[in-house]
Every structure is written in C-alpha cells, then in structure tokens.
Amino acid sequence: MNAVRCSRSAVSLPAWRASQLSRLPRHRTPRFAQTGNVFRRWETSTTGDDKSGHIAAQPGEGIIFFDNVFPLRVSSVVNWRLWLSASDYTDADVSTLLRRLTGAKSTSSGPSLLSPILSMFDPVAQVQRAIPADLPLTITEIVPRLKDGGVFIKFRHPADLAATEIEESLTRSLYKSPVRPWFNPLWGCMRAGLVRGVPWLEDLASRVPSERVRVEFCAPPPPPLLPSRTGAASSAATTAPVAGGDASGSASLELSQETIYSLFRRYGKIAEISSQPFESKTLPRYTVIDFVRVRDAVLARSCLHGYVVNGATRLRLSYEPRARAHHIWDWLTSHQRIVVPILAALLATVTVAVFDPIRTFFIRAHVQHSFALRDSSLYKWLQRRTSAMLAFARDSYDAAADGMGMGSGGSGVGSGSRPGLRALLSHRRDLLDWLNTWLLETSETFIVVQGPRGSGKRELVVDQALSGRRDVLVIDCKPIVEARGESATIKKMANAVGYRPVFSWANNISSLVDLAVQGTTGVKSGFSETLDEQLAKILQTAAVAMRQVGLAGRHKSDIDASLNEDAYLEAHPERRPVIVLDNFGQRNEDATGLVYDKLAEWAAALVQANVAHVVFLTSDTSYPKALVKALPDRVFRQMALGDLSPAVAKKYVLSHLAVKEDDGENSSSSSEERKTAIEAVQEESVAVTTTTTTKTDSPLGATQTRREAISELDECIGVLGGRLTDLESLVRRLKSGQRPKRAVTEIVDQSATEIIKMFLLAPSKQAGGSSSGSSSSSSSSGSGAAPGGVGSTAGSRGTSSPRAWTAEQAWYLVREVAAKESLRYNEVLLSDLFATADGMDALDALAAAELVTIRSARGRPQTIRAGSPVYQAAFSRLRSDTALAARLDRSVLAARTAVETKAVAKAEEELVLLGSLPRQPAQTTERVQYLLMKLQTAQARVTAYDTEMSRLKKVMSEEV
Template identity: 25%
Template sequence: MLSSSTLYRSTALITTPFRHTYPSLCRGFLPLRTRWQSTAAGAREGKDRKVEATLFLDSVFPVRFGTWDLRHYIALLREEQVVDKVRNMFEGVDVHGFELASIEPRLKDGGIFVKFRYSPPSDSCDPKVPDIHESILHPPDSALKEIKATLLDIIQSKGGLPSWIEEFRRGGTIWRVRGRPWREDMRRYASPILKVSFEGPDVSEERIWNLLRRYGRIREVQPPTPVPAGTLRSVMVTFERTHSAAIAHNCVYGAWIPGLMDETKYTKLHTGYERPIKPHLVRDWLASHPKIVFPIVVFLLGTLTYTVFDPVRAFFVQAKTMGWLDYNTFAVTKWLRRNALDRLAETFDNSGNGEQHHPATDTTVWEDRKEAKNALKNYLCDYPNTITFVHGPSGSGKSRLLRSILEKSDRRAMIINCSDIYAGASDAAKVKSLAEQTGYWPIFSFLNSFNNLIDLASVGLIGQKALPTKPLNAVALADADPASSLSYINQKLKEASVDYSITPEERTLVERVGGRASDLETIIHKVRAGQKIEDAVEDIIQRGVAELRKNAFGDDAEDAKALPWSRQQAWTVMKLLAQKERLPYYEVLLDFPFKGDESALRAMEHAELISITTVNGRPSTIQPGKPVYRYVFQRLLADRVFQAMQDIALNEQLAAGAESSIKAAEAELATLWEISPKGQAGGRREYLFNKLAGASDKIQQLEGKNAELKKVLGERDVADDERSKRWWWVFG
C-alpha cells in the first residue's frame, strides 16, 4: 500500500480532467481561496494541518468611480491608519488555530483583503492538488463558519469596521472570497454592471443569480449573446448598487462553478466592470442632434457671458468713462508734460509766445454758435430725461464744440466715433471697433451672434425698451456765413499775434472756401505758419482734388468696381455742380446715366461728396458735400486730360445705349415686315425709322467728340496746372 506521502506526490500530477471525471471525490473540499499546507507526517496523523483562506472587508474605503473622485485621495492619507486598526482588531483571535497572514488594501473597490490560516476539521477531505476545487455553491466547513462568526462578534463589539472617515462610519461586513481575485491597478473603476465571462461551458442564469444575489439586490441578468470565435461568452449582471457589484467582483473572480448542461464539467468565472454608458456615447449623441444641442449651447454660453463677464465689462466701461486707466490723467504724466514737454513745445513754437491753439468752436467770434452752446449747457445742467442730438455736416465742429463745453463743465463723457464703426467690413469688425471705443472688455467675436440671439429673445420676453416720453432735442451746426468766417479768421490770427491784413481778393477766396470749420481752421494754421491765404486756399483745393479722385473715381479700374456708383455717374454730377450751385434732384435722377438709380445718389451723399436737401420730406436739390467742393469740381473739370478720359467713357456708354436702341428698332422692323409685308402699320414703321436715324446721328456725334478728346490725350500737359488754376478763378 502506498504511504500518504506517496499519495501526495502521485495525486499532485492529477489536473482538472480528474475533477471533471470524479467530482464525488471533492464534495467536501474547501472553497477556492482555501489552500492546504501539510507534511507527510501531519497528513498521516491529522495534526499541524493549516488551511489558507481569504476574507473581503467592504465599506472600509470609498468605492472609486473615476480619476476625478476626490474621496480616493483623502482615503490614501488614512490608508495606513485603517490597516493598523484592522490588524489590531483580528490579531487576538484564537479559534481553530486562526493565524493572520496578511492584510492587502483594495482602495479602488473600497475594501481590504484579509488572508489567514486555520486548522480545518479532521474529517475534511484533502484535495492534495491546489488546482482542484469544489463547487463554490457548497457551504464552507464548520471551522470556517465559526471563525467568521467570531470575527463578526469582534467587529460588533468594536462598533463596526474601521472607516476612512470615522465620523461617518458605515456598517461594513466581511465576505468569504470564493475565487482568486485579480488585483489589477488599471483605470477600471466600479460600476453597477458586472460582466461575468465563462472559461468553459455556459452557466445558467439561475445559478448565476444564486451565486451573486448574496452580495446585493440584482436588477437584471442578461443572457449570453453570440460572440466571435476565441472570445469568452458572458452574461451582464446589473446590481441595484455599485457597492454590491464591487463586493461580488472581488469575491467571485476566478471561482469554479458547474456548467449548464453537464455538472461534471466546471467553468471558471471571470468578472469585470462594464460602464453604464459606452465610451463616446454622449459625444456621438450630441454630434448627431445639432438642432437640440446647438440652442442649448447658445443659451449656456450666452448666460455665461452675461453672468460672469458682464461685471468685468461694466468695470472697464466705467474706467474708460471716468479715465481711471488713462495715463494722461496720472500725476506723473501731468508733471512731465508741465515741466518737460510743454516747455520743449514752447521752445520750438514759431510764434514764441506759447499761445495755445484755440479750437474752431470758440463762440466769442462765431456768433452763430452761441445759441447751440447755450442749448448744450442747459441740457447738461438739467436732469437727463431725454436725448440731445448735435448734427451737422462733416467738419462743422460738432466734436470740438462738445469737447470744449465738457472740459469747462468738468463732466465725464464717452466719445464714440460712428464712422469708424461703419467702416468695419463685417459685423465682428463693427463690434470690435465699438468695444475698443467704449472699453468693453473682454469680448469674444464668435459669441457676437449668440448675444444677438439672446437680445432678440429678451425683447420677445420682456418687450422692447421704451424711448423717452419727451421729444428729442436737436442742435444743428451749419457752416458759418462769410462775415462770421472772416471775423473768426481775423480774431484767431490776432490772438496768435500774427499781423496779417486780409485783402479784398483774399476775402473773396475765403468766401468761396465757405464757412466749414475744418477748412477755416486749416487756413488759420497755414497763415500762422507763414503762408498767404491764397496759398492756404490752394492747398485746400489740391487736397480736395486728390481726395475726390480717390474717393469718387477709385485708384484704378478694380478699385472703381467696389464703389456703389459708377465713374460716369460721379462725373456727371460733378460736371453739373461745377457750373451750378444747386441741381434739381429728380431731373438728375431720371436723366442718363442714373436712369432712376436713386441708390447711387444716396451713396454719394453718405460719402459726403454731395448733400441732398429736402422739402416736405422729399428730396429737392443736390449741392456739393462741402462749400469748397464746388471749386474742387471746377478744378477737376479744368484738368483737360482727366476731363477727356471721363468724357470719353461717358460718351462710349451713351453710344452703347444708342446701339442697343438701333438693334431693338431693327428687330421690331423685321418683325413688322414678317407680319405685314404689304406696308400695314405704317405709323409704327415711320417712328422706328426716325428712331434709327436719331440714334445713328447720336452715335456719329459721340464718335466725333471722342475723336477730338483723344487728341487731347496725345498732347503734352504744357502749363496745364497754371491753366487749371486760372480757369477756376474765372469760372468762380
């Protein structure tokens, strides 16, 4: 007969097939985490035999749900303290040779593995081979039950298991580990869904439920689905609580259980957490539902900009208005300007008297501005219950008048240049320009349209803001009359200590320049610099010619295409205004080259090339945009080469229109000949023949004019500049 030691060595070679073939030999075996440690003598005498088992203590640490879970990092600080408390709690146990082997924290799943050894009952079966285990559905031996009961009594006497937060200790308990847990440290966090894979035959849903129900209430067990070859089949077990799934995962992983069809064949269980929401599921849903997501995102972003950034923007707007961030108002800057810059400017001042240049809105010599100035002062002194508009042509001194009044009254104001805003090529550029002028910061260009949508929604909900109930005030600034213009120039030159006597010829020049404040200021500045009024006026004319050639006709053909009017339309208006001070609006509108194109005239008015007066709310007359523009138009007309180029282009357009009329008349005559070849409709035919003759004569005349004009282009520009100067003097 073989000795017990021989039996151990022989059975050590028996593997899993032996268990599948002879399951009755292992009915009394201990669970999966139970290991036998014995010697030949111990096995023979039934003494010194130790069994290794593992328990899982739950609720000691928080179950970690992700990398963002801050509780995990707090628990790390108390990990060693909690482990020591568990060790002290279990070291004094003396039941069935209980011997504490190790304590391994499992922070990710909120528990601790406690590994121990004990002496099993003498009648238990030694499987001899560690890889052969009994079904985990069978109950443990009596010694293991008694050890577990003893440990539970100790835990209860101590007030419960230690916890990572002693003040909020929960009622954790101990669980027998039935498999061989996989202690991985990957980023696989607990979830209520547990995937149970089968290494072997499938296991019935009923058996899975019986195995896992002890760890917590199960909501659903989904049966296996077909999988590719080489992949383990599995079931999905959904627990009511994530805590229950964590306990089941750590107690069942690696356990063996009888199969579904044949209980003699065992299946190894592999468990793992399954995310309740698949990766990128939310992102994919958001991307596939833009009609729902986009309005929500718009609302959230708009709310964020209003609630978070509006206080910051209000501060910067107030700082812009009050001048808190303006370095010119700092004491250091004022000291430097007073003691260095101003003295340096006086040194290089030609007048040598340090006189400051007074703005063009000084009403001591401009009688027409006294009424406007008094109206603005009264408005600033009263309670602001309405709005006052100061309007007038460009360069009439609106900004200077307001600035001088505000400086004297020591009132803070915010100045917004609307022309810069209008010059923006897009809505984003316009908003950016407005934000820079008002100090509105921070600004996000991509949210501009969002804010507009929110503004529209606000108007729809709360109604449009009401305008002031009182009528709006209006202060009009017009050009000065000739007497005021001359008085103003004389007074300013006298204040600057410039001894200058205006001759009658120069008086006529000043009157022709007009009373536009910016032009008068230019004359004063140039006379103070040593020039004569005649030279100053000539500089204004030359500057106006350069500006008109660029703004009205464009630098080249490509630039002209971007203008809202044609070169022929601009040339026609300027040619007529060079001869007359006013033009009938509708006569110009209906004649060539406008032919009813009112938008071109309105665009010229907006560009300040012309001004349109109204009578009874309708357009009446057309005038130059500035008084001096009439003489600028005359200067352009006196340039023979420029005039020839524009007239040739205008005549070619007229000839093209006549050609179109001839073709239309010829086509109609051909149609009439087909309808009535015997001469009926004679009146219509005679009309068409006359129209053909008139158009033909017109084309001949235009071609003759263009031939003469082209000769001008071939001539040398001999003394053209002097000729143009004399021409506009005589023409005026």
C-alpha cells in the same frame, strides 16, 4: 496578513475581556485558548502559516471569515501619514494602531469614558459582539485582512458539532442582532461565512477587490497521507482523493453554470455568469462571475478559494478588473442630435456665468475711465505743479524763435487751437446751450447732430458739451463698418465698447465645427454664432454695464433711496451716461447696414429704458432711414451744423494765428480800422515771405506785409467758405510761411486732383455704359486728400471697388454746378445721363461720396450744390482746364450718342415690324409718322454730337 497567535509572553487581558470569559459555562471550552493563565497576544504575519500564504485548518478546527470589519480602502480612513500611499500600509501598521487605541485599557485600573468609543475600532471587540455567548467554540487565531475588509477567525469546536452548524448559528444570530461597522453604520452589517477551501493570504498591491471574480477549474491536490476526521468539513483535506487528476484544467473539470450558481449564490446576488468560449484554447478552463456588490465577491473568494467540488474539481478564485464598457460615451456618441445642443447650451451657460461679469467690469472701466492715467490723482497733481513751468518755457522758446525769424507765426502756436475753438463756440453758443439742456432732460428719443464732414460736430459735442462729464462712451462707427470679415468687425465693435476678453477667432473655429457636425448628422450643432448674434451679445453686455454705470452714484442715504432702479434713472437724467455714435450713416451694403441697424436698435433700447443719453453725429442726410426703423414713434431732437459765415471764419483763422481783433468793430469796414486791429498784435507775424529781404526789412515793411496778408485773407476765405477742415488746412499753410492766395490755390488744386482721381477716372459698375475716362488702376486708389487737404477722409471715399456712378455722370454735375452753382434735382434727373433706372441711385452715391450736396425742402430733394465750398472752386478750376474738359465732354457726348443710337435702333426695329405687315392699316399711320419723327430727331442729335466730338478731338490733339 496580520495574524493573532499564542505567545509565551505574559500579557493579561483587559478587565472587560476577562468578564466576558467568566460568563461562559464551566462545562464548555472557553473562547480564547489559555495555557497556564497566560493568554495569547497579537502577532503580525503577512504570509500566513510559515510564510506560505495560506491558513490551514487542522482536524477539529474551522475557519470563519467575517466581512465588514474594515473599510475596503482602509488608507482613506487611517491615513495618518499623508506622504505614504495606500500600498505602503501593511497589516502590521494597522494592528499597531488598533493596539494603541485599546492598549491603554489594559494598564488602567478601570474602564474609561472612551472605552465604548474606542471599542468600535477594535476588531476583537467587533468579533466578540458578532459571536453569540452560548456558541461552543474556542477562538485560536484572528487574522485581519485589511485589503478584503474582514478577518479570518480560526476556532476549535466539539467533535459532535459540525462546522456548518456553527455557520448557520452565526448567520441566524447576525440576522437577528446585526453588528454594524463604525465606517458604515446605516447600510453595512457584518456577515460570516464558513471557509470551505484554503484561503490565499496574498498582499499584492496591484490586486484589489472587484465585483468580478474569475473562477478557474483545476485538478484537486494529491490525497493526504493521513485520513481526515469527520466533522472537519471546512478543511481541504476532507475532500475525497481523486486518482489520475488533470493538472492542466481540461474541459472535463469545468462546472456548469447551474452548479456554479448553487455554490456562489449564498454569498450575494449574482449579476452575470460568463463561461469560457468553447473554441477557446486557454487552460485552465474558467468562468467569470459578476456580483452586484464588491463585498459579495470578497466573501465568496475568501470562502471558496481552493474548494474541491465533488472530489474532482478544485476552484481557484481571483479578482478580475471589470472592463469599462463606456456606456455613457457610447450613448453620447450615438445620440448627437440630443447631446450636441445640450453641450452648446452648457457651454453658453458657462461662458455667461464666467466671462460676462468680467466683460461687464471692463466695459464699466472703459466708460468711467477707471484705468486712465490722465484721470488719476497723481497725474492731476503733477499737472498742476508743472503746467506753469511748461507754459513759461514754451512762451520763452516761441519768443526767441520769433526774434530770430524762425517762429511759426504767433506765440503759443501749440495752444492756438484753444483760441480758435473759443471763436467757434462763440458763434455756436446757442447750439451748445440746447445740447446741454437736452442732456439734462428726460426724453426717450435720440439727439442727432447733422452736418457736412468737417463742420465741427465732434468738437462741439465731445470736446465742449461733454468735456466735464466722466461717464461718456464714444463709438466711432467708421472703423467698424470698414472692417473686413466678421472676426474683424466683432473685434472692432468689442474694442469700441471695451468688451474684453473677446475671442473673435473662436467664431471661425465654431463655424468649421458646426459645418462638420452638420455634414455628419444633418443637423446644425449650434456652436457657431452669426455676426448678428455676436454683435447682439456684445451690445447686450454693454447695456448691462451702462445701467450699472448709471446706478453707480446711488447711495442708501439719498432722499429718493426708496425708488427702484428704473424710477431712479428716470428721475435723475444727469446721472445717466452719454453714448456718442460718431460717423453714423446709411449704406446699402448688407454688412454695413447690419452694423448700423444693430447700433440703432441698441440705442433705442437704452433711451427707452432711461439707461443712457444717445447722441448721433452724422454727415449723411439719409440718416432717418436707419433711426426711424429703431424708434418709429418718436420725434428726434435734431441739430444741423453748416459752414461758418465769412466773418466768423476769418475770426477763427485769426484766433488760430493769435491775431486779436476788436469784436465790436467790423474788420472789413475800412482800412483804418484794419490798421488799428493789426497794430494790436504782440510782435507776431501772420506770414513770412519767401525772400530774405522782407525778413530784414524795417518794422514799417513788416507792417505793410501784414496789411497785405489781411487784405488777401478776406478774399481767400470767400473762396474756401466756412468749412472747418478747409480753414484748418489754411491755418497750417499760413503758419508754415505761405501767403494766403498761394495757400488757397494749392488747396483748390489738391481738391481738383482728388476729384479727378476719385470721381472722373475711377472705374464704375454702371450697366448703361463703361466710363471712357477710366484710365489706370492707380487713378482709382483714392489716396487723395479730403477737401481742404485733410487726407483722413479720403480713405473712406476712395477705394478700388467699382462705383455706382459713371465718370460721365460725375463730370456732368461738375460742369453744371461750376456754371450755375445750384441745380434743380428734377432737372438733373431729366438729363440723358441720369434718365436711366438707376439715375437716382447714382445721385445718392455721389452725395454720399460728398462730391455734391442734395438739399431737401418739405421732405423731398430740391437742389444740388457742391459738396463743400472749396469743391465749388475746384469745379471751376476743372471746367477751365481745356484739355480735361474736352476729354470728358467727348466722353459725355459719346454716352449721349450711345443713348440716341439705341433710340434709333429701337425705332428702326419697330418700323421694320410695321413694314412686314401684308398691308398697311390706317391705324398705324400715326405710329409710323411718330417713329419717323423720333428717328429724325435722334439722328439729328447724333449728327450734332458727332460734329462736336470732332471739334473736341481736335482740341485734345492741340492742347497739352
């Protein structure tokens, strides 16, 4: 490394260094060698004397190593070139830097204000502070060791003063007046140690100081040619010559642990001494010493490298990297029951801290439509500028198409839904006013809008009552409950509320990890979360976002700014967001019931905390079962929607067809009034006949066609009823050019086909007997259209899964409702097909599938009617089908025969048991007579059923 040597160049010492020399006694040798008033200057050398890598002490000289002069990793302190690594810096570079810090003082006339500060970085100044002024020695050379964090000082001493005494004096002086380095002024202090061996000044970049030192036992060097002088105990030449030394480092040269401890303990506390195993063949023999501190190992190596013990063993010291024992990893892997739950908790904490704010932001953006293009100012500006142009172009195209006979039956067909919606809302204005009033009141309860499928619940609530509100969240429960698997359910729920990002796949991976950990440790790790926990987390985050949405419009300048958040939300119900839960129902399946229960509990928490208004849209009459559990002490605000009356239904259809009738007149009063209403139509046709002659007729003929269409419309609406889905299907068919009667006939036929596929030929899971009407797997696919031809509702009712009813039970209701239109609930339960233990479940399942409607009175089921008005006509159509009715009636008779046969068999078994008695007691006479009468009655029914089945079989063979 760098060495400070005497040179011929004339360089004067600084003034402060000369003053230090003048203080020395005149009878003593000065500290720094002087030749003709020429002092030595710094010279750098990285390989020692003559590039040999060693520093040799001549007779009368000694070497002392001062520790804590430089930091061990000096590159982190003097890192003035960031593009170089620590190995690129040499002792010459650092020496040059130190000279720059102190060189300015030699050229100045006097000490500057920065001299005390700059002297802290000068190793020469630190050494001068460490060496007492009254110590009789002369420093001849300073060798800085940046890697070891210290310097070697070569000195000359008087012959009557031993080097060990100088070491003791330095040690006492540093103990009384410690010199603390600039890089560690609190805990570090400079130490000094006499070099007893021959230090090796290596500059290998890969060998860094370590608290572990490897001590190898080697043979001593050959004896020197010149005898050593007394007093030079620090030189390697002072050791006694040993003849016949073992150069290989055999076992005879190895020192005991006691000897090693006595040699190395003076340099610092030792943690462990590990001797080489006796059976090891490695030469030379060695011992590993573990110091507590790295500085202690550096001082020991610098002082004892090359030291000859007792003239027989030479010590060769080197740093050895400590092998990491992986104590932390071993402890973690051996305590899985403690570590795994902690890791799970940390993972959950990080997830909450990082992802929850992001997810809350996306939910708020989803509710407030922050990223919706239609709500942007640019889109609204373009819409205002182009709406008139587009309306004019559309009206011109429709007028031209009607003039050529290619129109769709009215001007503005594309906007015909708005007049139809206005006609509907004029009938339900009171319901709309109630709903708006409820949304402006503070009531900790639910708003429930119940009605059959297709009754216009969503149009009334979302499209009208909430059309002007911005903060509206609509959650469609249907895709959530129909999702297959937990991951799909979580993803659907997250998409419904705007929960992003969602890692639905991570739940499966966590389940596998949890299963593996449980198999190895016997304890669940807690990584995986159940579906209940995942849904609760999503809904909890959504609740936080909804609360922020409700408080978004609050300002410090408001009058009630002093209110807390809860009081503010309670005082301003108009600021709360509205949550609409569409297609909410009650199912028996576990997964479906869980989703409904979690949504109901979440909604209850929101309304009780005055965070949001919650509106339920349901077509299920058993919805209170799910809502009462979540909110048992509240009375719900209910609104029931039914079918439209014939007059309103006709007005709805005509408004869609752009036929304007006078609201003050009754359209069915007389033909003259109907003629006046028809003449008010603006050159638009209601229906186009299929023949070309009608299209080219005179205007009188076209008017006659419209009159016939209007007269047919009254009769057709009477068949379809007031269900919106059926009316919309009728309007689409009329716009396509069909006559009203033909359109209604096709709707009824399509509904009848749907009933056959979904209810009469579907497989069942009824234990009381298999359905004889189940014919093929394709018939149970349930791909038919909904009532009135709306196919979107068929998918929810028509699946390939087994049903909770039999085809015989469904046909029984179809046949009886077609004949009577209304059945008593208890009367159905007393029939043979529903008198079983699961008869009520079958009725509930058929009502949930919307084949029939169960109407209640005073809290109990009372009557059973068709699921929709068009189903009533479809029931009559199916009952009039002779072949189908004969086949299904025969299946019903077969089921009844099976019931009576079981009764006969049971009576016969009991009669056999009574007949096996030794004698007939008088008490069994009445029982025997009862069984005989029951047997006779059942047998008579079986006989009658067989006769009827034979007749039906003949009908089946004759009818097509």
